[in-house]
Amino acid sequence: MLRVKDLALSYGATPVLEGVSLEVPGGKFVSLVGPSGSGKSSLLRAVIGLQKPSAGEVSGDFAASEIGILFQDDALLPWRNAEENVALGLRLKGVDRGSALASARQWLTRLGLYGLSERWPRQLSGGQRKRVALAQVLAREPGLLLMDEPFASLDAIVRARVTGDLARLVEQRGISVLLVTHDLEEALALSDTVYLLSQGPRAQIAGRYEVTLPRPRDPMTVRTHPDFAPLLTRLWQDLSREVGGRAA
Amino acid sequence: MNKRLAAGLRQALGLAGLVALWQWAAQAGHLNPLYMPAPSAVAATLVQLFVQGTIWPHLYATFAAALGGLAIGLGLGAALGAAAALTPLIGDLLEPVMIGLNAVPRVVLAPLFVIWFGIGLGSKVALAVMLVAVLIFFTVFTGIREVDKKLVERVATLGGGWRDLLREVYLPSVVAWVLGNLKVAVGFAFTGAVVGEFVASTRGLGYLLSFAQSNYNAALMIALIALIMGFVLLIFALTGWLERRLLRWRG
Numbered sequence: 001m002l003r004v005k006d007l008a009l010s011y012g013a014t015p016v017l018e019g020v021s022l023e024v025p026g027g028k029f030v031s032l033v034g035p036s037g038s039g040k041s042s043l044l045r046a047v048i049g050l051q052k053p054s055a056g057e058v059s060g061d062f063a064a065s066e067i068g069i070l071f072q073d074d075a076l077l078p079w080r081n082a083e084e085n086v087a088l089g090l091r092l093k094g095v096d097r098g099s100a101l102a103s104a105r106q107w108l109t110r111l112g113l114y115g116l117s118e119r120w121p122r123q124l125s126g127g128q129r130k131r132v133a134l135a136q137v138l139a140r141e142p143g144l145l146l147m148d149e150p151f152a153s154l155d156a157i158v159r160a161r162v163t164g165d166l167a168r169l170v171e172q173r174g175i176s177v178l179l180v181t182h183d184l185e186e187a188l189a190l191s192d193t194v195y196l197l198s199q200g201p202r203a204q205i206a207g208r209y210e211v212t213l214p215r216p217r218d219p220m221t222v223r224t225h226p227d228f229a230p231l232l233t234r235l236w237q238d239l240s241r242e243v244g245g246r247a248a
Numbered sequence: 249m250n251k252r253l254a255a256g257l258r259q260a261l262g263l264a265g266l267v268a269l270w271q272w273a274a275q276a277g278h279l280n281p282l283y284m285p286a287p288s289a290v291a292a293t294l295v296q297l298f299v300q301g302t303i304w305p306h307l308y309a310t311f312a313a314a315l316g317g318l319a320i321g322l323g324l325g326a327a328l329g330a331a332a333a334l335t336p337l338i339g340d341l342l343e344p345v346m347i348g349l350n351a352v353p354r355v356v357l358a359p360l361f362v363i364w365f366g367i368g369l370g371s372k373v374a375l376a377v378m379l380v381a382v383l384i385f386f387t388v389f390t391g392i393r394e395v396d397k398k399l400v401e402r403v404a405t406l407g408g409g410w411r412d413l414l415r416e417v418y419l420p421s422v423v424a425w426v427l428g429n430l431k432v433a434v435g436f437a438f439t440g441a442v443v444g445e446f447v448a449s450t451r452g453l454g455y456l457l458s459f460a461q462s463n464y465n466a467a468l469m470i471a472l473i474a475l476i477m478g479f480v481l482l483i484f485a486l487t488g489w490l491e492r493r494l495l496r497w498r499g
Contacts, residue, residue: 048405050405
């Protein structure tokens with residue numbers, strides 16, 4: 001369980017978030033959506049500890065080593081090949097080099113990168129690099145995964161496939177997830193709960209949506225489920241209300 | 249590969265053509281041998297230097313000064329650059345000094361170093377160190393300051409401490425910067441050694457150059473210049489190989 005309680009955050013004199021509370025129960029997939037610039041990423045950075053909140057608290061029963069983090073930028077070390085990048089995540093957790101590399105190769109295979117483990121990051125496509133970054137995080141067997149628009153830079157097909165693989169692995173392993181995204185459909189297709197952040201400054205939680213679509217779920221085909229469209233419509237209307245008369 | 253071979257062949261042919269033209273001009277009497285001796289005369293002088301063995305102590309002196317200066321300069325520059333980038337106080341103290349040293353052509357320090365360190369090896373090494381260390385200081389300083397913050401954040405969020413950051417992010421990043429400037433550093437080290445010898449010494453290629461000048465011996469001068477050029481190109485090839493090997497990830 002991860003719990004964010006009455007969190008406030010500001011950049012200098014500019015208040016960004018105020019009184020934000022949300023929960024990620026064990027093994028659940030939770031998404032955070034909201035208008036751009038509302039402070040979604042700042043909230044995630046505060047949860048990770050990269051940003052100091054001005055009030056409130058973040059608590060949970062995960063040790064730091066059990067938390068996996070994935071940002072939009074894959075941030076692979078350019079001087080390490082794919083398997084060494086994945087192994088790095090394990091080695092920094094105390095796993096010896098040999099076992100780390102063996103596990104890295106398994107994870108790369110699991111994520112469809114068989115035969116590419118000795119490629120340098122520059123020799124991989126955007127989708128492949130993202131898979132390496134994902135393998136780096138998942139190989140550490142995290143209990144909680146924190147993600148900020150991890151697949152935003154990918155084209156639609158690659159994105160759908162990587163998202164599908166992620167959803168499958170997260171579901172199989174019972175990993176708790178907090179995902180920040182601007183993509184409402186993606187949020188609903190993947191999540192058990194979606195939180196909507198209000199328009200900033202002083203953004204707050206403006207809505208909470210329980211997604212009771214059946215699991216196991218395929219994030220693409222679940223969109224054809226009869227309950228999906230009404231949920232999406234509701235979320236879309238609420239978000240539009242938040243954005244108000246502002247030009248997109 | 250074929251393209252590279254063809255380009256190399258073209259370059260070699262171009263160079264050979266130039267030497268042939270020079271030889272022809274000298275033989276045809278278009279060049280005054282006092283100022284511009286024929287390449288064959290230069291080659292003969294060069295061969296003589298090696299056959300008689302007179303060149304060895306001079307080569308040894310120049311190489312000792314240049315390579316010693318290069319090694320110390322790399323170490324000193326890297327240590328100071330790292331200290332300045334990682335400790336703001338040291339950075340504030342060192343940066344203006346280095347900027348000042350970088351602003352003047354540092355070979356002007358040669359006469360001063362002769363006073364300080366004598367006409368022996370010390371003053372030549374000191375000049376080579378001065379030339380290399382300032383270059384490497386800025387290379388390492390910038391390399392650390394410009395390190396990709398996303399990589400630092402990544403390693404930190406994977407639980408890496410400062411040692412991991414140093415080994416996984418800062419060191420490889422700085423090594424890439426330093427290797428990129430290694431050729432310039434090698435050139436600087438030889439410049440320092442030869443200029444130092446030129447100013448005051450009893451040995452070394454710079455000393456020989458100065459000796460040839462005072463005897464109006466153009467053939468010896470050109471032979472020495474060709475020799476220095478050859479050795480520096482050889483070291484360039486070595487550093488190039490090192491660069492390609494260590495920076496394979498760059499492609």
